[in-house]
Amino acid sequence: MRIRKNISFCARKLSDLFYDLSIFFKKQSTSLYPFTSINDLDRQISILLPNLLNSKTFYIEVGANDGITQSNTFFLEKIYKAKGMLIEASPSLYEKCFLYRGKQNIIENYALVSPSYKKGFVKLIFGNLFTTQSKTNKGSLEHARKGVIRKLPIRKLLGLPKDHVYNFFAPTTTLNSLIEMHSINNVDLLSLDVEGNELAILEGCSLEKGHIKNILVETSDYKTINDYLINSGYFLIKKLSGHDYLYSLKNP
Numbered sequence: 554m555r556i557r558k559n560i561s562f563c564a565r566k567l568s569d570l571f572y573d574l575s576i577f578f579k580k581q582s583t584s585l586y587p588f589t590s591i592n593d594l595d596r597q598i599s600i601l602l603p604n605l606l607n608s609k610t611f612y613i614e615v616g617a618n619d620g621i622t623q624s625n626t627f628f629l630e631k632i633y634k635a636k637g638m639l640i641e642a643s644p645s646l647y648e649k650c651f652l653y654r655g656k657q658n659i660i661e662n663y664a665l666v667s668p669s670y671k672k673g674f675v676k677l678i679f680g681n682l683f684t685t686q687s688k689t690n691k692g693s694l695e696h697a698r699k700g701v702i703r704k705l706p707i708r709k710l711l712g713l714p715k716d717h718v719y720n721f722f723a724p725t726t727t728l729n730s731l732i733e734m735h736s737i738n739n740v741d742l743l744s745l746d747v748e749g750n751e752l753a754i755l756e757g758c759s760l761e762k763g764h765i766k767n768i769l770v771e772t773s774d775y776k777t778i779n780d781y782l783i784n785s786g787y788f789l790i791k792k793l794s795g796h797d798y799l800y801s802l803k804n805p
Contacts, residue, residue: 576652579621587631589621592794594769595628598742601790601799602767605629605741612637613765615665615728615754616684616746619649625744625769630655637742638735640665642677642723643684659735664723667753674722685748727757738764745770751778760785768800769793 588595599606610633612626617639621627629635636657641647642664650660664675678685732740743758743765745751751772758765760782768787772778773796779789787800 580653583621583627583631587628589623589627590625591623592797594625594793594797597791597793598625598769598799599628602742602801605635605767606633608634610635610637610741611737611739612742612744613640613728613732613740614638614744614746615640616744616748617641617646617650617660619646620653623746625746626742627654629742630658638731638737640728640731643679643721644723645679646684661731662724663726663731665728665731665747665750665754665757666725667756668727668729669756670725670753673725675725677721677723679719679721683748686750728754729757729759732759732764740765741767743768745772747771749773752781755781755785760787763802763804766802769797770800771797 583589590596605612606629610629612629612635614624614626614637617624618641620639626635626637626639629637636655638659638661639650639654640661640663641650642662644662647660647662650658654660664677666675675686728743745754745768747754749772751770751774755768755770755778763786767790768782770778770782775796775798779798782789782800786803788803790799790801792798
């Protein structure tokens with residue numbers, strides 16, 4: 554009995570060690586190659602907006618995930634010592650941002666909404682990178698499921714349970730409310746990766762103030778988002794991928 558107890562204790566401690574090592578190796582991997590965006594978005598930003606490549610740059614990333622995975626702002630912090638605000642609705646991913654990003658960043662746990670949305674919480678479906686609003690149609694659930702599929706079969710080989718999507722409630726606010734709360738006067742880059750809620754979030758930005766200079770937005774509704782940003786005084790710099798668009802303020 555004592556032997557089994559000691560083996561069990563050692564196994565638990567070993568699992569803790571491997572968890573800590575996974576965090577260490579993930580952070581160290583970025584020292585070798587700090588560009589973590591999908592579709593080379595961060596490298597394209599560095600070419601198209603070279604004025605951002607300095608320590609005075611302030612960014613906001615909405616849909617920050619864990620702070621590293623597919624982040625469009627991580628390279629600005631890692632290479633150029635820039636800082637900003639990371640916003641993530643999922644509590645589990647929000648907590649990981651504290652592990653992977655520098656203390657100089659503001660990290661907030663909210664789902665951003667339009668000013669017309671008056672409820673204090675919104676129901677979401679966790680899907681990791683595909684976390685989305687919980688809607689009555691089946692499409693939102695299927696979309697979320699795509700975000701938790703692991704390409705490596707290690708869990709199946711070890712007999713571990715699959716990742717699951719699940720519903721959760723996130724506190725709501727507008728982006729402008731967070732900007733005012735933290736007394737932010739200038740945003741050099743706003744990155745939006747919010748799985749279909751782009752327009753609602755942009756409506757809550759108070760773009761008429763002219764304090765957000767550049768916007769990178771992932772959207773499947775280009776016409777609606779493009780019309781809104783053009784009417785708000787922005788112009789399209791370039792389409793960076795099949796669904797990512799980079800805009801800049803005409804008269805900053």
